[in-house]
Amino acid sequence: xxxxxxxxxxxxxxxxxxxxxxxxxxxxxxxxxxxxxxxxxxxxxxxxxxxxxxxxxxxxxxxxxxxxxxxxxxxxxxxxxxxxxxxxxxxxxxxxxxxxxxxxxxxxxxxxxxxxxxxxxxxxxxxxxxxxxxxxxxxxxxxxxxxxxxxxxxxxxxxxxxxxxxxxxxxxxxxxxxxxxxxxxxxxxxxxxxxxxxxxxxxxxxxxxxxxxxxxxxxxxxxxxxxxxxxxxxxxxxxxxxxxxxxxxxxxxxxxxxxxxxxxxxxxxxxxxxxxxxxxxxxxxxxxxxxxxxxxxxxxxxxxxxxxxxxxxxxxxxxxxxxxxxxxxxxxxxxxxxxxxxxxxxxxxxxxxxxxxxxxxxxxxxxxxxxxxxxxxxxxxxxxxxxxxxxxxxxxxxxxxxx
Amino acid sequence: xxxxxxxxxxxxxxxxxxxxxxxxxxxxxxxxxxxxxxxxxxxxxxxxxxxxxxxxxxxxxxxxxxxxxxxxxxxxxxxxxxxxxxxxxxxxxxxxxxxxxxxxxxxxxxxxxxxxxxxxxxxxxxxxxxxxxxxxxxxxxxxxxxxxxxxxxxxxxxxxxxxxxxxxxxxxxxxxxxxxxxxxxxxxxxxxxxxxxxxxxxxxxxxxxxxxxxxxxxxxxxxxxxxxxxxxxxxxxxxxxxxxxxxxxxxxxxxxxxxxxxxxxxxxxxxxxxxxxxxx
Numbered sequence: 111x112x113x114x115x116x117x118x119x120x121x122x123x124x125x126x127x128x129x130x131x132x133x134x135x136x137x138x139x140x141x142x143x144x145x146x147x148x149x150x151x152x153x154x155x156x157x158x159x160x161x162x163x164x165x166x167x168x169x170x171x172x173x174x175x176x177x178x179x180x181x182x183x184x185x186x187x188x189x190x191x192x193x194x195x196x197x198x199x200x201x202x203x204x205x206x207x208x209x210x211x212x213x214x215x216x217x218x219x220x221x222x223x224x225x226x227x228x229x230x231x232x233x234x235x236x237x238x239x240x241x242x243x244x245x246x247x248x249x250x251x252x253x254x255x256x257x258x259x260x261x262x263x264x265x266x267x268x269x270x271x272x273x274x275x276x277x278x279x280x281x282x283x284x285x286x287x288x289x290x291x292x293x294x295x296x297x298x299x300x301x302x303x304x305x306x307x308x309x310x311x312x313x314x315x316x317x318x319x320x321x322x323x324x325x326x327x328x329x330x331x332x333x334x335x336x337x338x339x340x341x342x343x344x345x346x347x348x349x350x351x352x353x354x355x356x357x358x359x360x361x362x363x364x365x366x367x368x369x370x371x372x373x374x375x376x377x378x379x380x381x382x383x384x385x386x387x388x389x390x391x392x393x394x395x396x397x398x399x400x401x402x403x404x405x406x407x408x409x410x411x412x413x414x415x416x417x418x419x420x421x422x423x424x425x426x427x428x429x430x431x432x433x434x435x436x437x438x439x440x441x442x443x444x445x446x447x448x449x450x451x452x453x454x455x456x457x458x459x460x461x462x463x464x465x466x467x468x469x470x471x472x473x474x475x476x477x478x479x480x481x482x483x484x485x486x487x488x489x490x491x492x493x494x495x496x497x498x499x500x501x502x503x504x505x506x507x508x509x510x511x512x513x
Numbered sequence: 514x515x516x517x518x519x520x521x522x523x524x525x526x527x528x529x530x531x532x533x534x535x536x537x538x539x540x541x542x543x544x545x546x547x548x549x550x551x552x553x554x555x556x557x558x559x560x561x562x563x564x565x566x567x568x569x570x571x572x573x574x575x576x577x578x579x580x581x582x583x584x585x586x587x588x589x590x591x592x593x594x595x596x597x598x599x600x601x602x603x604x605x606x607x608x609x610x611x612x613x614x615x616x617x618x619x620x621x622x623x624x625x626x627x628x629x630x631x632x633x634x635x636x637x638x639x640x641x642x643x644x645x646x647x648x649x650x651x652x653x654x655x656x657x658x659x660x661x662x663x664x665x666x667x668x669x670x671x672x673x674x675x676x677x678x679x680x681x682x683x684x685x686x687x688x689x690x691x692x693x694x695x696x697x698x699x700x701x702x703x704x705x706x707x708x709x710x711x712x713x714x715x716x717x718x719x720x721x722x723x724x725x726x727x728x729x730x731x732x733x734x735x736x737x738x739x740x741x742x743x744x745x746x747x748x749x750x751x752x753x754x755x756x757x758x759x760x761x762x763x764x765x766x767x768x769x770x771x772x773x774x775x776x777x778x779x780x781x782x783x784x785x786x787x788x789x790x791x792x793x
Contacts, residue, residue: 130737133610133614133734171730175731
């Protein structure tokens with residue numbers, strides 16, 4: 111493949127970014143500092159969906175960031191998305207996952223594989239999602255099931271054609287669905303031909319006000335508690351034939367391609383949590399006095415700050431690389447997996463060490479370090495566990511050697 | 514009959530415009546690129562000024578408020594074209610791009626590499642440069658921040674009004690277009706004062722409580738790319754740019770001393786009298 115990065119300016123620091131990306135970075139950063147960070151602790155404690163903040167983010171164009179203008183989106187590239195995800199998540203990791211699931215997992219597959227009618231119906235009202243009455247159109251993505259997470263090819267949710275062929279009938283349960291309780295539509299994956307195994311899975315857009323649909327109870331999670339997570343339960347839910355996304359049997363491929371882009375989003379969330387942890391630890395270290403001086407003067411602390419910064423910066427560069435490859439239109443599966451793997455491990459390491467730097471203060475809710483620690487943990491699990499990322503990366507790397 | 518109806522329609526259209534309430538066709542907004550408000554600034558070792566190397570710069574917060582007010586007037590259809598104007602180095606284009614992303618229609622960049630934090634380019638020359646721009650653009654209203662957070666001079670707006678011979682209202686906490694002029698609520702140390710400017714054009718400087726500036730939306734950030742920015746060289750505008758005041762020294766304020774708890778009111782009075790020298 112022709113990597114079209116040669117001859118292009120390399121973006122390695124925020125000040126090297128194109129002007130628009132710098133403005134997006136500044137805007138998201140200010141917004142996160144002013145509207146998200148001061149409230150994130152309260153939202154976490156109350157497990158409260160931050161409706162006002164998400165509405166404000168929607169009005170700023172963050173909830174349809176990569177959707178073309180003709181469908182009401184902000185028409186920005188993957189690099190802008192990565193930058194925005196990091197800054198928003200730095201303020202509140204829950205706001206980050208809400209934004210990421212909506213953009214990468216719900217909007218992207220319909221935008222990429224949908225018909226113009228499907229885009230008109232399911233993308234446009236969700237890219238500029240604030241309705242006339244002020245409520246939000248949020249979407250979600252249903253791939254995982256109680257019986258299979260990493261084993262995505264074993265979907266036991268089924269979609270069978272109705273007697274007259276005008277509808278699909280969906281039966282089954284999807285598990286661990288982000289935004290479940292706030293969503294009015296979902297992209298879900300169901301088996302249409304069991305004999306074809308993973309090639310017999312198809313993708314569908316399902317309105318969540320359909321008869322036979324119900325939500326499971328909200329999961330009581332360790333972190334990202336302002337975002338709702340629950341089961342989607344389909345009991346003979348009928349959807350029009352036209353709600354098939356792509357062709358029959360394309361479902362697995364659609365899911366995998368969607369997750370590639372989703373991994374850039376989650377990498378952004380993880381880098382944001384890492385950055386928030388470093389901010390917390392560094393500021394504290396410069397103020398906290400022990401042994402007669404600020405603890406920032408002590409080598410033990412300096413070693414931690416350094417290790418955290420290297421992990422965060424390298425993850426950010428991997429993320430920007432994946433985003434730029436996606437924008438250049440070349441295959442970026444391996445790079446996206448690397449970014450997500452690296453960033454998620456960086457976020458758990460940085461938040462762990464931030465608590466260590468803060469000592470006792472890191473263990474109580476007065477400081478955000480404990481929340482970053484809890485928020486970080488999921489990033490190594492969802493949108494492909496670290497173990498799956500290793501398989502994806504190794505597969506691509508070894509293929510290069512096999513020739 | 515068709516021709517007759519058409520001419521009636523055009524007469525009606527003409528009357529509608531005549532009675533339109535929009536007397537602010539064009540607004541100039543001054544935006545200054547200053548040290549970001551959150552930066553902990555350091556004085557350079559030779560005490561000649563603050564050290565600006567590698568320091569984060571942003572739009573002056575009071576200028577943000579001025580831009581927001583101008584854009585709100587435009588959105589309420591009480592003003593027409595909004596033009597952002599900035600004086601400073603190449604990087605002012607970023608400041609102007611932010612103003613465009615907030616909703617200004619176009620921008621004017623007066624370039625100079627002179628320091629604009631009072632060290633070289635000072636309020637009088639700044640006001641004179643703005644005067645040149647205003648004379649060329651013929652705005653109905655000039656909005657500026659009340660002061661730059663770097664120089665804290667607060668002089669450019671009033672000086673500009675005097676140079677142009679226009680009325681002025683400073684420290685505006687509320688601006689209301691009324692008839693052919695404005696009603697402005699001003700914040701003073703002794704309370705709010707409401708004044709009327711019966712007829713435009715005028716200069717208004719903006720204070721903190723006037724509004725809360727918006728975040729630029731992503732679509733507007735992208736649209737800002739396509740908006741026009743005219744560039745002109747400050748040295749070629751027929752204004753004497755040399756500083757009229759000489760800055761002798763820049764130093765840190767003395768570090769705040771720790772407070773103490775006094776045992777009685779008498780002790781307090783004694784300290785105020787004999788230590789702080791605040792009462793006779």
